[in-house]
Amino acid sequence: MNWRRKKIRKTTEEPQRLFMENGTILLEELVKCCNGKTNPITTYSSDQILEATNNFNQSNLVGKDDCDYHYYRGTLDDDDHRLVVVKKKAYGRRSSARKICRDISVSSMVSGHKNFLKLLGCCLEFTCPVLVCEYAESITVNAHHQIDPTLTWNTRIKIARDISNSLAYLHTAFSTTFIHRNVHPRNVFLDVKGVAKLGDFRNCVTIPQGESFVREYKLEGTYGYLDPNYMSKGMITENVDVYSFGMFMLVLLSRRTPGLDDELHPDFLIRLVEDGRFAEVLDPVLLENIGDFAEAELCRMEAFFILSLRCIGLRGQVPEMMEVSKELKRIERS
Structure with a gap:
């Protein structure tokens, strides 16, 4: 007892x-x-x-x-x-x-x-x-965290714009800069109204006011989405999120998996740009569904693609998230 x-x-x-x-x-x-x-x-x-x-x-x-x-x-x-x-x-x-x-x-x-x-x-x-x-429900559908193939092109642009807004907010809204460090499709959710939401802040770090980076040698994040500078030097800057977001944009465009698909390797992407073959990276489902506005939609997709390359450092200076957000808004309305 x-x-x-x-x-x-x-x-x-x-x-x-x-x-x-x-x-x-x-x-x-x-x-x-x-x-x-x-x-x-x-x-x-x-x-x-x-x-x-x-x-x-x-x-x-x-x-x-x-x-x-x-x-x-x-x-x-x-x-x-x-x-x-x-x-x-x-x-x-x-x-x-x-x-x-x-x-x-x-x-x-x-x-x-x-x-x-x-x-x-x-x-x-x-x-x-x-x-x-x-x-809210994840935008991914399988163990490889591929995005839902039923997401339309307009929905994918809106998802990118929504998540760019959230990252710009993390980077600028507080006295210290917050770095998410794991922008990835599995951490993106859609509510019943179609609003995209960023979640999962386990790996989030802050950069003190007046500083441009912090150094941390234990890598956090997802292979294929990691900023090379962070991987080699342990430097955490805003570019850590910008790079991951650029890869996320490429995933929205292609439905491929960074780190597993050679088509998203930077060397391959550079060759596509040089040869004018950007359409090879596109999700075939998107191409099937752009219909009567094919030429205009391909122009938007190319602009989206070029912006993603800027984010991962393959096309001029890497932009800040606020600039990325503004550019996505322009692409969405064009």
């Missing part, structure tokens, strides 16, 4: 202990990233999360990434019965808690901007904290 009482006490005390430990880490990250100045963060109990996701039932699993993070569809038991996405580390290790708390911290800071995945709250009562976000 005494053993049973101790076991029950231990079970009830565990969420409290995890809440305190994770809460301490979260507070440290809030101070570090945002000087503690963020929007209020709603906290949910582990029971509420388990109820919302039906105990993380596989039927509610709507996505996963290469770092064992799983995304579950859930319904909150509140007045609105809101549909949400619950982001959980599949294999909880305490060492992951700090990165997840950074994700929560930065997400809470940018949630008022329409082009970021809105954080609704978090749960600190699991081994690794869990994020609760507005419901």
Whole structure:
């Protein structure tokens, strides 16, 4: 009987202990990233999360990434019965808690901007904290994180413009510059209104005011999307995000996978430009669906392509994200 009482006490005390430990880490990250100045963060109990996701039932699993993070569809038991996405580390290790708390911290800071995945709250009562976000779906469709082939050309341009807006905001809206460090299709989501949103700030770093870079020798990000300067020297600048975004643009244009498809290797892209064969990089589905406006749409695609090459340093000076955003807006309206 005494053993049973101790076991029950231990079970009830565990969420409290995890809440305190994770809460301490979260507070440290809030101070570090945002000087503690963020929007209020709603906290949910582990029971509420388990109820919302039906105990993380596989039927509610709507996505996963290469770092064992799983995304579950859930319904909150509140007045609105809101549909949400619950982001959980599949294999909880305490060492992951700090990165997840950074994700929560930065997400809470940018949630008022329409082009970021809105954080609704978090749960600190699991081994690794869990994020609760507005419901939106990934633009990728398979294990290689290829983008959905049904996305139209106009939708792809809009996605690029929306995400360029979010990166420009990270780079310019605060006293310190925030670098996302992992711009990748799996971290881009579409809501029911077709608005693209950037998520996942685990690898986000800040560049102090008055500085142009920080140095970090442990590489973070995704192979094929990494700025060569960052890879060789460990220098984190705004160009880290600009390069990744340029590769993301090429993925939107081609539906190919950087690092796996030779057609997206810089040497191959340079030859395409020199030979005037840019159409070889295009997703065949796009070419099939441009219809009666083929010439005008090919001009827009070429402008999109050239801008992506500028972002990855193959066409003149690398632009800042604000300039990229303005140029995408022009391409979208042309």
